[in-house]
Amino acid sequence: FSPVIIPVLLLAGVLYDLFNSELPPGIDQPLKLRFFHSLMITAMISGKILQKLGICSDFSLLRILLDGIPPCRDPKLLIKDLKVDEVPLRIYQPKWPPTGKRRGILYFHGGAGTFGSIRAFERICRYIAKKCDSVVVSVGYRLAPEHPYPGQYFDCLNATLYFMRNLEEYHVDPALIIISGDSCGANFATVICQMLLNKRDLPKVRAQILLYPGLQGLDFHLPSYQQNASVPILFRKLVIYFCFRYLNKEPSGLEDVLQGCHVPESMKQKYKKWISADIIPDEFKIRGYIPQKSTSYKPEVHEKIKEILGLTFSPLLAEDSIISQLPESYIVTCEFDVLRDDGLLYKKRLEDNGIRVTWYHSESGFHGILAFFGYGIFSFLSAKKIMDSTVNYINSL
Template identity: 55%
Template sequence: MGLLYAILLGAGGMIAIGFFLLLSWAIYYDLSRSNIPAGFDHPLKLRFVYDILILMFAMGKILEVMGLCRQVVFVRFLLDLRRLAMDPSLSSKDLHFDGVPVRVYQPKVPSAGLRRGFVFFHGGAGMVGSITMYEDVCRKIAKESDSVLVSVGYRLAPEHLYPAQWKDCFAATVHFMQNAELYGVDPSQIIIGGDSAGGNFASVVAQQLVERSDLPKLRAQVLIYGGFQSMDFNLPSYQQNGRVPILFREKILHFGLQYFLKDASLSHDLLKGSHVPDEIRLKYGKWVSPDNIPEKFKRRGYERVPLAPYNPDVYKQLPELHQLTFSSLFAEDAVIRELPETLIVSCEYDVLRDDSLLYKKRLEDNGVKFRWFHAENGFHGVLNLFNIGFLSFRSGIEILDNIVDFVKHL
């Protein structure tokens, strides 16, 4: 018995030492690679969150190298660990809409009439994130806006390649629109929205629905710090926030290539812009231009970087990047004009900030009614950090409060 105890104690000690070394490496990696601007509130708190994420991905990579588990599966598992007590004012039910897993949240208090419906697409680069991970976000929106909310569990890459993600979002939305009254929802009062990759999917679904005359028109869309173009990765926000946790510019390229199962070595060509054909530069350059970014967003530093000469070999490997179902900013004016009322959310310290500003400009130029909320101390992913104790960030609460207010006043 004493020998077994000594073995277990020794194993525990080795694990503790290994974890300490891994944590030390994560802190070193953070301090040596990231750059949090001087004006940002709570930099230490952000570093702590980022260090946890570094640890998660590093542990996942170790398990993958050992042949025990793929990194992405391990990260998904950890992100789904958090559990919350169900709000007694809401009911929830797991269903399938046209084969797509969804969770439907409904207020228990009877309504005098049909309610609004909100279809939510979670973020996570199309590779992580889930209904469970976004449960607290969805509950808050459903409860405080008195809406029936449908959280969509679309298929994830790399197991399911593009365009599976937005197509699942589209299928679930269409099903809900066709059956809205079964859930006490007015089919003319349906909103779609999402954050990060989910914001991209929402913009694509809204554009696709413009062509569907057999369905009710969307009442609104909510686009939360999404990515809407893959043409220029040297816009002001990409330069200013390229090393701000939790999403670096290099990680956007890395995750994007993983999402499409492409060679990671292409990231350098993407950064330079050599993947963009001359005809696309000519056609879309007027929309993806730093000239469309207000000057106040260039004050933290910006140097114009022209796109590198076009390389056909690179483009042939990445044709999906310029499709309208990925780069939704490229939609024609005739489609943009038909979009519903929109809430655009951007964050000052987000590498994707300027994608939101450019999409907002498209809406403004085409007379689409919109509201814009800019989180002055926000960063990418802050929505998920609105209620986790001492690691909560006020910007996450402000974003959710603005979403609720937008929905309630439609």
Template identity: 50%
Template sequence: MELCSSLAIKRLVLSAWRPGPAPGVRQEDARFGRVPVRLYRPRWPPARPRAAVLLFHGGGWICCSIDSHERVCQYLAEESDSLVVSVGYRLAPEHKYPAAYEDCLSATLHFLQHLQHFAVDPARVTVCGDSAGGNLAAAVSQSLAGRSDLPRLRAQILLYPGLQALDFNLPSYQQNRGVPLLFQEQAVYSSLLYVQGDASNLEEVLEGSHVPLDLRLKYRKWVNADNIPEEFKVRGYKPHKPREFKPEVFEKLKRICKPTLCPLFAEDENIRQLPETFILTCEYDVLRDDGLLYKKRLEDNGVPVTWYHLEDGIHGIVNLFDYPGLTFPSGKRGLDRVVAFIKGL
């Protein structure tokens, strides 16, 4: 009927269900500067200063919200006895890159600079995100690595993160191109809306025409199917030869070289300073190999990594752990592993 856009409908559907307050958690809406946040505190008095988790929601930078991830935040707060801060960053295409990244970094800086107001342990502050939120958590963690004027992040938790826009034909993108909840084309579509505000050049990016040969060679040591373990290629993989480079497309998308957009492109010096990391990947997810490649980069640079792979998982599974009529046991298994990781810090 052309009353509103399909993106508006998607946003409404994904944020429509809110579970309501959890009995064991106190919730409070606030602002960290100009960034809206929602705080989740366990109701019982802590035996010691609590850990804190800053959560950046997924949704391809274009949808979802604080509301869509409320049940996950309630569960994390109650089960891990942590203060959870859910960050409501600006969405694309209305607000292109680097708006989401800047909001998440700003909220994290505000929190770290005012820890005395939240009764948390400065040595146990973690950033966490799923999908696009995992991208933002990785970017924020890299931006804060090595800073001596703030408490050091204790850990980063990356749930099926998207970490690069160089190659959308890695094995997982080929194997799972038509698997919900994230299709191959949809991954490119949301990335383009975040970077340039529209989805033009989608076909060129899918075919690899958006990256010049020199950059492709430069990043090949990090974004390369050869770095994916062979057991993840048994469902079929055919090496993809990029189409002819189109300079006009690269000119529009050249910001993909920035680590704050593609964290896999950070230099080793920065990677070595990152905190302990938890990475969750799902077998039936186009973003699986982004997580596997980042796992290798971190381990190669001496960063401790806890990796959990859901062999029966699909993209977005953790957020469906308690969704009415659409609950998946593997989603709860993944979330419980996150809880165990937080409690072990």
């Protein structure tokens, strides 16, 4: 390889970012975000080239980049790695003697089901374990497309069942189990909480913590999708692209899915009471929102990506009989995140069903901001505020 290639690819990433991304006024540390986004684009472009050359898969470089740098050993924590049904778990326990039984927190990391790892979210899990005097279980569910959908949900469920059946070993209070995650990991947490309602032999979940969750695949024209369509690090088109890749399908017809041609008219009518811009508070439409014109249903598009309309992909569509049984919830939304309105809609559904919701809205946050948490000068101020609010919530339980 010529030594010129790396600077050229980096320049391509910078130029792509400059010409395609939008950094609205008020977003946290825009120059730093632009730098990280350029690196991410460079990794994706380089991955495509390496795949064409038959060297590695196109996600390989992105996975390495997002894995981050492993932190130093922490003398205050006992950290144990194990596998449950081939799924890696990392368990964080404070070394100081407990005053009583501790909380048990399961954490499912983000990454569109196709990247992300235990290591990438090591700093978050350590922070929660220490600040909340809790046992934290980070779940390294196996990634798509190598491990096909919906395997990720079963990996998360099996890890949860293992932990719930071995609470005594970790000195965890069965009345204080919390299920949490960020981005697609928050989707997994939502689905696992819904699945566990049928398992009467297990302890009841105390709370679910959903950090900027993605919860539906019906409407990609909600106000947050329009306002933040080109805001790093998750563009609107990238959401749909990652959906295709997660399902191990050829990412074609993105525009049709974006326009909602994959949703049958009967389904749109049935669920508009739960998924609609009309339900989003007006304060979130100030930055602009244009109601979408009606689009015609295309059965071939539906057939291609119908999985995103199922209850695992879109737990926001669960019936009231399910939602009304869910545990107390903590939801984080970020102003400059395409997925913001998914969190707002789920918050409303939970509250309408009598579930207590604690909501934290990051006015300057963007999607994926927690991936940079704990990196000193490379971190974002809003990420620290989100984590401190989350810690305060956990400590209040």
